[in-house]
Amino acid sequence: MSSLLKGIHHITHCPGPAQADVDFLTQVLGQRLVKQTVLMDGRIPIYHFYYGNGDAEAGSIETSFPYSRRPGRPGTGQVSVVSYSVPRGTAPFWREHFDRHGAEHNGIEERFATPFVRVRHPAGMYFEVVEADDHRRPWATKEVGADVAARGFFAAVMSVRSVDEQERFLVDALGFRKVGVDGPYHRFEIPGGGPGSVIDLHHEPARPPGSWTFGAGTFHHIAFTVENDDALVTQKAFYEELGYTDASELKDRFYFHSMYVRSPGGILVECTANAPGGFYLDETPEELGTKLNLPPWYEAQRADIVAMLEPVIVPDVNRPRYVTVATRPAAVPPATTASGIPLSRTKAEFATSRN
Numbered sequence: 001m002s003s004l005l006k007g008i009h010h011i012t013h014c015p016g017p018a019q020a021d022v023d024f025l026t027q028v029l030g031q032r033l034v035k036q037t038v039l040m041d042g043r044i045p046i047y048h049f050y051y052g053n054g055d056a057e058a059g060s061i062e063t064s065f066p067y068s069r070r071p072g073r074p075g076t077g078q079v080s081v082v083s084y085s086v087p088r089g090t091a092p093f094w095r096e097h098f099d100r101h102g103a104e105h106n107g108i109e110e111r112f113a114t115p116f117v118r119v120r121h122p123a124g125m126y127f128e129v130v131e132a133d134d135h136r137r138p139w140a141t142k143e144v145g146a147d148v149a150a151r152g153f154f155a156a157v158m159s160v161r162s163v164d165e166q167e168r169f170l171v172d173a174l175g176f177r178k179v180g181v182d183g184p185y186h187r188f189e190i191p192g193g194g195p196g197s198v199i200d201l202h203h204e205p206a207r208p209p210g211s212w213t214f215g216a217g218t219f220h221h222i223a224f225t226v227e228n229d230d231a232l233v234t235q236k237a238f239y240e241e242l243g244y245t246d247a248s249e250l251k252d253r254f255y256f257h258s259m260y261v262r263s264p265g266g267i268l269v270e271c272t273a274n275a276p277g278g279f280y281l282d283e284t285p286e287e288l289g290t291k292l293n294l295p296p297w298y299e300a301q302r303a304d305i306v307a308m309l310e311p312v313i314v315p316d317v318n319r320p321r322y323v324t325v326a327t328r329p330a331a332v333p334p335a336t337t338a339s340g341i342p343l344s345r346t347k348a349e350f351a352t353s354r355n
């Protein structure tokens, strides 16, 4: 089958404290803080941070819910590693860069004959930099220059106890094709997909299943780009035709619209269509990531939300250059797609304390 998917859109993890996550993603992985907003489900305000490449492109967006309230349990049935592509020959730079930050890593390894360095986030999740040809525009920092910086996602690794059912899901429901096996790793690609179109299934038959809830130290889900809202509806119907009948309704995430399904290996899989304007709905390209943005239907609760969030220091490279950026209220978009498909929104009705 041909795939409705264009590649990975974003991947979401749950760290512990917010500032440690900001510091690791921006300083150690050299990513741009693209957006500060909040989780749009539940009664407790939790940050939602987005990090990306120089152009804040889909396919480079790692997002996080800093969730110190509850530990997660890493295991099978989860994304286990997020891979960024970096220029060829730069693995030694990254090994030394991780050393300078005291970040735990395994040195330079190879998978599918390609060098990579895997590094541990302070909350326990793993990221890696993989040498690959990729011409997207990186975000450069003082320590990680444009000649070595990550271009965006290369792949995601999913840990599974059994390969077969997850392989059928990737191939039959998402349109991936299998391209190789290297030891316990089974590689899949979206035919004709853009950068970030690779999934490696890591076969770990003896590893216990990980948690599915929001919990510190785990990846929560992975999202793939589809063209538009109609493609979300088509993909949902396709899941149902194949028997994956627990596909969610279409949810309004303000910057994009989302539909979720639990894949047979346990990993939560989202399909995502960008809303018109995307990340620039409430910030200019220069302002991205400099302040807390709320979806317009949360604005009335801003004071309560802010009071319950831990303060974070925005990295120097994301600070506005001239003056403090004023909050620019965004317009409330209709709760339907352009073609009239209803979107679900969670109201901002928060508990009054974090306990």
Ligand SMILES: [Fe+2]
Residues within 6 Å of the ligand: 010, 012, 221, 222, 223, 258, 270
């Ligand atoms: Fe998501």
